[in-house]
Amino acid sequence: MDFKTSIYLFLIIVISLSSFTTVQANTTGTLPPPRKLTPEQAKVASANYQKYCALCHGENREGHANDHAPSLKSKSLFESGVPHAILRPMSYGRKGTAMGGYLDEVGGPMTLDETWDLTYWLFEQAGVERLKLSTNPVLGDIKLGEKIYQKECSQCHGIQGEGVTAPALGNQSALAHNTDEFIRHAIINGRQNTPMVAFKDKLSSEEINSITAFLRSKALGWKEERTILKALPAPEEYVINKDGKDPNFTLKDGMYVSSKDLYDAMKNKKRMVLLDTRVTSVWQTAHLEGSIPFPYYADLDETVKGIPFDVQIVAYCSCPRAAADYTIKKLRAKGYTRTAVLWEGIFGWMHLGLPVMRGDIEGVKD
Template sequence: MDRAAQNYQKYCTLCHGADREGGAADYAPSLKSKSLMSTMPLNFLASSIGFGRPNTAMAPYLADSGGPLSMREIFTLASWLKYKAGHETIELSMDPIEGDLKTGANLFTQKCAECHGKKAEGITAPALANPAFLAFATDAYIKYAIGNGREETEMIAFKKQLSDEQMNDLTAYIRSLTSGWSPEPRELSPYPEPKDYVSNPAGAQPDFSLKQDRYVPMEQVAQALKAKNRMVLLDTRTSSEWHNAHIPGAIPIPYYISEDKVAKGLPKDDTWIIAYCSCPHAASDKVIDMLRKKGYKNTAVIDEGFFNWINAGHPIIGGTPK
């Protein structure tokens, strides 16, 4: 129990909050919510932690995927979360729910798209078209969430607005978004060595214009990379996310690193050190704060974050080259 509590504080508070209240970053859900924690089976919760939610800020924490936790630690953490929530488990049916997809699609546009996105990609609410979510969420789990909402969030209980048949239609539509997913461990890339931390070591110093003495526009960083300017890029997301995809030359310095190790191997001269994350600031702010505390001056955070970097068409790499 003590180890699970320590792991929660180390890896989860950044987004889910120190007291599991949710909303600290990335619209992470409350892990105290009765409707969530009473209906999410232990294996579903553990899988969500272990395999993450692809294409969202929820990274995989399983060691086989490049994360920091063993499967045993993940199940211990999931068990601790269920225990701390203190809600009696509600057994839901495993049977599929049938409904009219066209009606469900219309209802989704009317009731859900504003927060979950037109394509269920997630905006200020979780991505419902996420294959990892749909691989583990049963139809009854989805319908229960629609009907009962999520306490302490903006997700209202739609059973006051929709009939049982309409909730079936909406559930069937969300289920239809399943695109297939398999939690197979990928071949992991070797971590960079300190001699490779500086990108373009012979390059000129970049000229960055910071906002609030901290945030650098991604276009300036992209231009500096194109010009082969000298800098260090820090990927402050989980190490598993770095394995999946990262900006070329970036080294993994995850937000949960200890203060005594954060600067190991980094040059302490006038070289710019630029951090980024998905949030777009929470994880990278934490690492930059630690470095500035140690006297590193030329430090900044990519203002728009990694997802906007991808959407803008800037280069990324990932996996083991073959």
């Protein structure tokens, strides 16, 4: 075999081998670990996690405790997403999903330092190395991507990417916050110990690139908007329609009131207290008229002051009931027996075409 033939043979072997190896993320090595938390910062971050996040993401960060909130311990998320794919949803939320924003600037309970510390605390808990992912767009055949998406992904992520049992991949805040390589990395590697399997052995790199390009094509150039914060209601405003009659609801399972019954009671000016049990930032964006922010993490002894025992209390959230159920159970234990939870949650209410009060917004400058 002469030199030329052996070079050809060598090339043929290399090319055929490379087409059989599995798809790899487009990484250029690893990033240095971020700043380490002091023991004091770690303690506060861990307590903040339990107070604010465990309700949906689970006591041990395993995810899926409520409303299909993703795992906050998977290797692939923390090697590809720190800081921004963690920090941004935590700070600003994912509009239209149960994930609200926790940063004080948007009306949430956490300071900027606390959101950064919690991001790094979650990273330290995950115990992985950060990969350096390219920020270039992933190119592919959008039509092909859509076809494979509908076949392989839509049963969990929804035909329109709206999320069924899995994150809403077509969500505009998610698309604004996540880079193409972050999305591709998740498809290639899956999310460990969750229903999201790795597709690296099931789909070719062309197919994975095409799905990524298809998901990116759903981004409408949406930008984070800032709500102009409203003053919170004073205790004397807690009871609505003070001179109205009692709504006399018939509760399903002794707990749940339907959107229709609640809306009728509001129109007929019945005496009630409406509790918005979500993170306070989302009360700022949209809430039921007359409701007061009463987040699931609030110190009840403080917040319940000013609410009489004899009034009908209705709590709601968006998950669609987890935070409201949790709060009402605590109120019942305190002797508030005239309590109920809105069955459909606020998104169900809005899907029925019922009205909400919306906050004013301003665009965020880059």
